[in-house]
Amino acid sequence: MTYLEKAVKAYKENLEKVQKIMDEADDPVVALEKLVSISEGNTKTGKFPSVSLLPRMTCPWSRCECTCGEKCYAIKIANLRPVVLDAYARNTAILHLCPTAYFVAVEKAVKRSAFFRFHIAGDIPNRDYLLQMHRIARSHPNCRILCFTKQYELVNDYMDKIQKPDNLQILFSGWTNLHPVNPHNLPETTVYAKDEDFRPEWIACGGNCLDCALHDGGCWDAKSGETVAFKMH
Secondary structure, three states, X not given: OOHHHHHHHHHHHHHHHHHHHHHHOOOHHHHHHXXXXXXXXXXXXXXXXXXXXXXXXXXXXXXXXXXXXXXXXXXXXXXXXXXXHXXXXXXXXXXXXXXXXXXXXXXXXHHXXXXXXXXXXXXXXXXXXXXXXXXXXXXXXXXXXXXXXXXXXXXXXXXXXXXXXXXXXXXXXXXXXXXXXXXXXXXXXXXXXOOOOOOOOOEEOOOOHHHHHHHOOOHHHOOOOXXXXXXXX
């Protein structure tokens, strides 16, 4: 079974479970927000909370398919670990059927942390989601929020109309053959092959998101026009 087949199956199963809870619970928001999977981090990302959605099903796949699709680590992990795939699918199903519960859980995690990351897996699915990210960041200025995205048009349209909170760091995620349309000059990321030279104008990824956040530099502090580079693995 391919990843997409597994993802669709897990998503449909979780839609049924979430709908059943909504039909039976006295307060569906309270019941469902407890089921939103908030990761507390790992040795690679660092020990701070993050939330994820189904990769490919929430990503701009026409863009990713020709770039990062074959090397997507989130898809590889979801393929290897059914519990991870189920967590991604459950979050996506709750977001679809009861977005209030999803964002209640996210906001509670943001409120108790100095750092938060959207989407170790997945991407910003729509404008309403992006506006909720904006609202949560503005409501909790003491938490620094990080998000990588390939939803360039969505973010560009948002920034044409609304000023992004300073504590919401959005980076346009590029690839070796993908260069974002970036009229607002947001910081970007790129990858480079093992046999490719590191360019002097790039900022090197330090390998751990929390270490980077605590010691300044890298993605959390990247400025307009700067590019953080990750070695392809």
